[in-house]
Amino acid sequence: MTLRIGVIGTGMIGSDHARRIQTVLAGASIVALSDVNIDGARAVQSEIAPDAVLYSTGEELIASPDVDAVLITSWGGTHAQYVLAAIAAGKPCFCEKPLATTADDARRIVDAEVAYGKRLVQVGFMRRYDAGYRLLKKVVDSEIGTPLMVHTAHRNPTVPEQYVTPMAIHDTLIHEIDVFRWLLDDDYVSAQVVFPRASRHSHAKLADPQIVLFETKKGVRIDVEIFVNCRYGYDIQCQVVGEEGLANLPEPMAIVTRKDAKVQNAILTDWKDRFVDSYDVELADFIQAASRGTAAGPSSWDGYVASITSDACVEAQEKAGQIIDIALPERPSLYN
Known part of the structure; x- marks a missing residue:
């Protein structure tokens, strides 16, 4: 039917x-x-x-x-x-x-x-359905020991003029917020945002780049670089460091060429192509x-947790450098 x-x-x-x-x-x-x-x-x-x-x-x-x-x-x-x-x-x-x-x-x-x-x-x-993330989760679950740290980046070549600082959380980081919980089978307990030197390609209402730091219930430390005017392409990076080894998110498939005394491959520029x-x-x-x-x-619970976490991250933007606690209610049994 x-x-x-x-x-x-x-x-x-x-x-x-x-x-x-x-x-x-x-x-x-x-x-x-x-x-x-x-x-x-x-x-x-x-x-x-x-x-x-x-x-x-x-x-x-x-x-x-x-x-x-x-x-x-x-x-x-x-x-x-x-x-x-x-x-x-x-x-x-x-x-x-x-x-x-x-x-x-x-x-x-x-x-x-x-x-x-x-x-x-x-x-x-x-992202939970992306082949690369699924391969990464399989390795994290079985091959590198207990996860200790996660180093990640979410980079866009450019964003529209109306893109402002909080959108780095609600529109960009929101995917990392969800996929890390799934990848680590964990939840967040705090968030912190720090701002490095600003890119000249940004504007007055957008602090770019920025770094978000999470701590999870299990004690994993996560750093996320958000850089939405990186110019060179759409680039999603994720490295999980475990007790016995580390694992990197695979790069998208691309042809490597040798030409004009260079070895190179193309980098995607459109998020729709990366996750099509x-x-x-x-x-x-x-x-x-x-x-x-x-x-x-x-699930709805995942969406709710992402909303609570993103609100905490925006507060952390407004209170740059301060650690903001993330408190979650008890998860209903429907979502266990």
Whole structure:
């Protein structure tokens, strides 16, 4: 039986996910679309899903008896209302990050899902599905001994002028916040932000680069370099140091050339190219679970913890150099 999916939010990521479901993956079809920009929804209907029905609101789409599951790819401020509506309707939903723009709203989602009694929400933390990170986790779990330290970097070639200091946490670091918890099977207890010498390619409202320092419950120390105007490319680095050895995140596959007295290979410049395959895998996981009436992968709890942690990191930005405690409530048994 084909899973009937409705998409709320038909911008860049929404249209890309719709295309992926319609043309790449098996087991599902786009049957409904909704966006505040109706022309955007019509364009996706015309180009990708001609049989999809257009709905004027996300709530109407969720309530439709012709929709089995929901993809929420609208702007972040609307995520909580649509996720809560999907839970109330008993329909599995995939929500792109962030789960919610406040920790309070994320907690409301967790409470609603726990009250429903079954997982219905998958959050779009796609790095857990990246082949390189999965290889790294396998090695960390079995080959290098107890993890002691993690050294990482998240570098973008450039960012738009409207990108400001807190966005380094909410828009950039958010992926590291989630993937390190998964990689180490651990949680954070504190965060600190320090600012090195500023790049001349930044601007007055963006402190760039910056370094975020975490401590985990198990005592692992993590340093994350965030450098969003590095100029040379999109570069994700991660090295885990264990008691018996260390492991590095594999570099993306690239052809090495020898030319003009140089040995070199290309570096990616677009985040979509770096993680393109992981989007396929995460949505295939969603389709499989939603077809059983549930959800898998990163959960509402993961989204809630990421929200609490990112709020602490922004506070650490504002209080540069100070260590900010991160206190998590007890995890409901639904997410164990």
